[in-house]
Amino acid sequence: MCEWIYPGAVTSKPFNxxxxxxxxxxxxxxxxxxxxxxxxxxxxxxxxxxxxxxxKLGAKLMSxxxxxxxxxxxxxxxxxxxxxxxxxxxxxxxxxTVGWRNAVSVMAHSMRQVMLRHPxxxxxxxxxxxxxxxxxxxxxxxxxxxxxxxxxxxxxxYANGTLTAYVFGMTIPQIAWNAAMADSDYDSQALADQVxxxxxxxxxxxEGIRADQYEDPGTVRELAFDFGLVSVLDGLERRLAK
Amino acid sequence: MCEWIYPGAVTSKPFNxxxxxxxxxxxxxxxxxxxxxxxxxxxxxxxxxxxxxxxKLGAKLMSxxxxxxxxxxxxxxxxxxxxxxxxxxxxxxxxxTVGWRNAVSVMAHSMRQVMLRHPxxxxxxxxxxxxxxxxxxxxxxxxxxxxxxxxxxxxxxYANGTLTAYVFGMTIPQIAWNAAMADSDYDSQALADQVxxxxxxxxxxxEGIRADQYEDPGTVRELAFDFGLVSVLDGLERRLAK
DNA sequence: ACAGGACTCGTACAGTGTGCGAGTGGATTT
DNA sequence: AAATCCACTCGCACACTGTACGAGTCCTGT
Numbered sequence: 440m441c442e443w444i445y446p447g448a449v450t451s452k453p454f455n456x457x458x459x460x461x462x463x464x465x466x467x468x469x470x471x472x473x474x475x476x477x478x479x480x481x482x483x484x485x486x487x488x489x490x491x492x493x494x495k496l497g498a499k500l501m502s503x504x505x506x507x508x509x510x511x512x513x514x515x516x517x518x519x520x521x522x523x524x525x526x527x528x529x530x531x532x533x534x535x536t537v538g539w540r541n542a543v544s545v546m547a548h549s550m551r552q553v554m555l556r557h558p559x560x561x562x563x564x565x566x567x568x569x570x571x572x573x574x575x576x577x578x579x580x581x582x583x584x585x586x587x588x589x590x591x592x593x594x595x596x597y598a599n600g601t602l603t604a605y606v607f608g609m610t611i612p613q614i615a616w617n618a619a620m621a622d623s624d625y626d627s628q629a630l631a632d633q634v635x636x637x638x639x640x641x642x643x644x645x646e647g648i649r650a651d652q653y654e655d656p657g658t659v660r661e662l663a664f665d666f667g668l669v670s671v672l673d674g675l676e677r678r679l680a681k
Numbered sequence: 682m683c684e685w686i687y688p689g690a691v692t693s694k695p696f697n698x699x700x701x702x703x704x705x706x707x708x709x710x711x712x713x714x715x716x717x718x719x720x721x722x723x724x725x726x727x728x729x730x731x732x733x734x735x736x737k738l739g740a741k742l743m744s745x746x747x748x749x750x751x752x753x754x755x756x757x758x759x760x761x762x763x764x765x766x767x768x769x770x771x772x773x774x775x776x777x778t779v780g781w782r783n784a785v786s787v788m789a790h791s792m793r794q795v796m797l798r799h800p801x802x803x804x805x806x807x808x809x810x811x812x813x814x815x816x817x818x819x820x821x822x823x824x825x826x827x828x829x830x831x832x833x834x835x836x837x838x839y840a841n842g843t844l845t846a847y848v849f850g851m852t853i854p855q856i857a858w859n860a861a862m863a864d865s866d867y868d869s870q871a872l873a874d875q876v877x878x879x880x881x882x883x884x885x886x887x888e889g890i891r892a893d894q895y896e897d898p899g900t901v902r903e904l905a906f907d908f909g910l911v912s913v914l915d916g917l918e919r920r921l922a923k
Numbered sequence: 924a925c926a927g928g929a930c931t932c933g934t935a936c937a938g939t940g941t942g943c944g945a946g947t948g949g950a951t952t953t
Numbered sequence: 954a955a956a957t958c959c960a961c962t963c964g965c966a967c968a969c970t971g972t973a974c975g976a977g978t979c980c981t982g983t
Binding site: 514 | 971
């Protein structure tokens with residue numbers, strides 16, 4: 440899980456990341472990085488990013504807050520570790536057996552689901568690059584899919600980046616919406632009215648809001664995501680044709 | 682600037698946002714929301730999201746920290762206000778005169794530049810929906826572009842959302858990279874070596890990293906962005922053809 | 924018996940957002 | 954002229970944060 444460390448890490452200096460630091464050798468059968476990361480994820484899932492404090496985490500593990508610093512250099516490193524965990528939850532089918540387009544489609548939907556399940560991921564994506572082993576595994580697999588599709592050279596990574604960007608960009612704002620609605624005493628009709636009021640000066644915009652106001656917001660989001668996903672993949676495919 | 686308030690705001694209840702709360706009537710010639718927001722942005726630009734504290738902001742404005750709470754209900758509302766400001770910096774040409782594809786292309790590049798100029802934006806996107814007047818203005822304009830392109834009904838907003846998602850998703854992780862490199866004593870060669878080491882178990886991935894290691898990272902990012910942008914727009918265009 | 928390493932954790936420090944309530948000064952009303 | 958009001962300021966306090974430090978505990982190897 441998170442006992443990973445890239446070789447030769449300590450010798451060079453520049454990049455501050457868990458993945459480039461030799462972890463302490465730990466002999467204890469009790470606490471461990473795994474357990475800490477797992478507990479941190481539970482806290483994050485149930486209370487959100489603000490709900491994770493070292494003291495709370497210590498309490499959950501029945502230890503002092505500062506004991507955790509034996510296993511983890513600081514809170515940011517802990518966050519790097521939990522961040523990588525979510526990449527492990529993303530399903531990427533083998534492109535050789537299901538075809539590249541299916542493979543990346545499934546991965547896109549899976550990624551979205553994982554992010555929605557762990558809304559705190561939105562807070563981490565802008566904070567640190569995804570360099571952990573799980574993230575690299577996903578990147579490698581999707582990269583293979585695009586290679587199989589016929590992309591060559593840098594285009595492989597560009598195509599890969601385009602798809603990932605789309606999923607991030609579509610999902611992160613949705614997470615913000617979900618959070619905002621959870622904070623308020625959510626009443627879909629009143630909310631729609633308010634948003635409509637906000638857009639009062641923009642008749643065009645208003646027309647769009649009115650249009651999907653009567654649909655279930657969840658399904659609207661799904662449709663929007665599919666629409667964009669198909670468009671992105673179509674666009675990439677056109678690139679191949681040329 | 683930020684004296685905006687949507688009509689009928691106070692009467693209804695559900696949604697917690699600056700944009701739905703009557704601001705206090707302020708008569709003073711001295712401090713004002715505008716000034717506070719401007720100072721907050723300067724602090725954010727120069728010190729990042731963690732550099733903005735109510736005390737520092739108060740000091741910068743030569744006032745007590747808690748005085749600011751006269752103008753702003755809490756820090757989150759202040760962040761909503763500064764968030765909307767960045768939307769005001771995004772250029773969206775008139776699609777009627779430059780054509781829809783040009784218009785949205787320019788807006789995509791502009792949006793990316795604005796985000797890179799204000800890296801703290803990445804931290805806000807996942808935290809609150811963009812409901813301010815400036816954000817709505819941009820949304821309205823790009824929406825018009827896609828309408829002009831020929832999209833109809835919900836597809837207008839889906840297309841619009843797809844493009845915005847792509848820009849967000851491409852730019853947010855780049856901001857994370859920039860931040861990580863700023864934190865470290867950045868040496869591009871050593872960094873590349875480290876990343877290569879991280880990817881040692883993934884020969885394919887490694888090949889991609891090696892490939893762009895000798896290019897200037899800035900231009901690689903630009904190329905990647907353009908590649909994806911063209912792909913996304915091509916994909917949307919294909920949708921139109923059907 | 925001793926040494927050393929592998930932990931644990933209480934205390935402390937500097938910082939955070941913000942509720943409260945007292946205070947100030949100028950305009951308005953009596 | 955006196956009284957009232959109100960927009961506004963701000964010091965203090967509270968609960969909370971990440972984490973440096975150093976003293977203490979236990980287990981293992983000699």
